[in-house]
Amino acid sequence: MSDVEGQLRDLLEAEAGEPPRRIGAESVRRKAIRRRAWEGAAAAAAAVVVAAIGITMASQVSRPVPAPAAGPPAGANPPRYYAQQDAIAGMVVRATATGKITGRVHCPGQRPEFMSATFAAAGRSEFFLACQAFTRHAGRRVAAGSRVYRFRLTGSGRVRGYSPVRGSMLNGLQVNSLAVTPGGSELAVSVAPQAAGGGSPTQPEIIVVNTRTGARAVWRGAAPQPGMILYPVYNLSLSADGSEMAFLTRPRCMHMTGGHCTVTGGEQERVVSSPAAGGRLASARIVFRQSALMRPAIGYINDTMLTPDGSAVITAEAEWPPSHISVVLISIATGQQERVLYRMRTGDGFDYRFVSADPSG
16 A cells, blocks of 8 residues: 555545544554654645644544634734645635635646645745656556646635646655745755655655756655664745755654664654755754653654744644643744643543644744
């Protein structure tokens, strides 16, 4: 089963629902693993903060997301529309005020195995969409390549059209996450090369693209070897001026004969300066470790994103017990929590999907 097929399976399972239950430590660990399958498959929004938070009830269905109770920052207004990838409705545009579907998004072309990977908002009515094509190898579905498209919304929330982004043709690569600066001049894409023979994607990379010139820079991961530590890339984000790039990773060992490694501390938020210069992912500075925020056994970091000025990371957390979710601001300079932006105690359980923000933060 390919990663995309696995994502779709998890999406369908989530929408079918499971019986209500208390969320314990073991359940949190399972959810943290399953939640990663939503990476690049859940949603991308152009609202100030759009959060899908579902309390565990008798059934779980996908619904339009209301605006947060706290409202937007002073002087800011939420965009009129947001884009969402929904397990039932598909790829849609919704009105922020009502949740009504105003348009539908699809990957250009007629290939039956051409699928979307993820969205990123470049402005109030401008989005970037990663699409990927698949072929068959020895009976398995493998990524043939990916490409990023830009699309805009009309005043009534309909998709105006798609145009390929210069420098975004990614042959033989599978897209995992996407980030773009306001206005779309700089694009960052986390990818995984397809292993020989159609196996699982191997070492992660981040490709940074100047969309005006098509020039690229690559942040490379080390080639997998027995016993080495791999750093998969999640929640890719850029500062507004493109001078800082951050990502969430969960170090893991390569389980191959002849090697041994030890990983502690849970998930990590890492940051690099001058992303357009390229380099090695291992050189990215650690801003904070999950263990500094919570015990990894009873919680997880669900989302992270840089603030527009690149000075802090907005971090969405889930933890049990006591069962709660939080959105906090953590300083890049010190790795310390500056303030709590949002907190909700969820009682006996929770089912938490994503947080995303528009380019203004």
